[in-house]
Amino acid sequence: MAGIAVLLAVFKIVLILQRCMAQLLEPNCGLTGITNKIMGGQNAEHGANPWMAYIYKITKQNATEFVCGGTLIHKEFILTAAHCILNDDILAVRLGAYFSQRRSGTSKDFAVTNAFRNKLYSYAEQNHDIGMLKLSPEVQFNAFIKPVCIFRDPIQFPQVSTYKATGWGTTEFEKVARVLQTLEVNDLDATECYNALWFRVTEKQICAGHPVGDTCTGDSGGPLVQQVNVNGIQRYVQFGIVSFGGSECRSAGVYTRVSSYIDWILRVVNNYATHKRINLQFRTRTLI
Secondary structure (H helix, E strand, O other): OOOHHHHHHHHHHHHHHHHHHHHHHHOOOOOOOOOOOEEEOOOOOOOOOOOEEEEEOOOOOOEEEEEEEEEEEEEOOOOOOHHHHHOOOOOOEEEEOEOOOOOOOOEEEEEEEEEEEEEOEEOOOOOOOOEEEEEEEOOOOOEOOOEEEEEOHHHHOOOEEEEEEEOOOOOOOOOOOOOOOOEEEEEOOHHHHHHHHOOOOOEEEEEEEOOOOOOOOOOOOOEEEEEEEOOOOEEEEEEEEEEEOOOOOOOOOOEEEOOOOOOHHHHHHHHHHOOOHHHHHHHHEEEE
16 A cells, blocks of 8 residues: 555656646756846846846857847747847857856857747837747757746746846946846836836836836846746746836836747747757748
């Protein structure tokens, strides 16, 4: 009888783990292994945000130029803002990065073979600001390179009141922060963004801010994340994508609500994920 009880307990644990894996885009996500231009922020701990992507472009002079932030959500895909993707840019991604002006021993660079913008994105109306980049080769996860969690079902996203933002954007002293910055921002009523930006956020956007800090130029495409309990395990889940804010980076900001675009994210992954390396020319697709 004792043996049967043990088998039933093991079976129950397996079912819980399988259910957890089915919930998430990448099962081994949102775990840092670290204990514990963003205005008013502080230096992030190296390795505490292993999903952060440093997106840069390769210029005609074969130099590199920082473009935006992003997040690793899948072994082949980066989530970012649509306005970070321009037709003429040749993009690349650095994962495991901490410094902006030089590589570190933990970082690795990847080519971008495809870029996707949501076809409803409008620069003029500043909505549906979400995009994805397909990487080559396939990412091998390690202590400094891990995906953030994305729920497959938008209903599973919990309600939170605060978020952690990270990025290499403009600070009080630098156009591009030398090291990754982090800042906690609060969920705000939509009227806060209207009063600060004269912009009415939709249900597919988040209004968030901090009393003395803000995301800023260069932080675009980066994440709003929060640690939540997923079947008994504390994991970081991505809730938002940095979209835009005030020119002085001292007010509420607007973020794309990730849960509103789960179907689009899954469609891109299901249509374009591969398990082998394919030599493709870079091209931009507009895809809903």
